[in-house]
Amino acid sequence: MANEFGYTAVFEPAEEGGYIVTFPAIPGLATQGETMDEARAMAADCLRAYLESLRKDGEPLPYEAPEGPITERLTVELASA
Template sequence: MVITNSQPRSRQVLLSQDEDGYFIVEVPSLPGCISQGKTREEALENIKEAIELHLEVLEERGEPIPEDTTEVITV
């Protein structure tokens, strides 16, 4: 499936805090799309920008945009 600009660009993300206190955010459905911030809010704003840029590059290259099939389950 190829996503166009008219479709939602939000993604499930993984948010964790490293040993230095920085928040790390990863996008499982977009390998290599990772960002960070000093605060949770900063990290989330940074990953929004990273997602947009990542998707723009895929579109420019004519590559398919992966669906976000990530499911979060607590066990």
């Protein structure tokens, strides 16, 4: 039986290009990707692997209040003037 867990991920542009992803509720856990889509996929894989390793070792999962703010940069295209 699968359980779903949600954690806030912060995507920051890297100086050398791409994005660095961190998790405020899990200090030290980070990954990166060349594009936002790749960074998002890498973040999900990184988070899943970390949480699975905690479960395997019998450690408690990090807690993050579900009512906290969620931020994501949105890009829109405007019609030509």
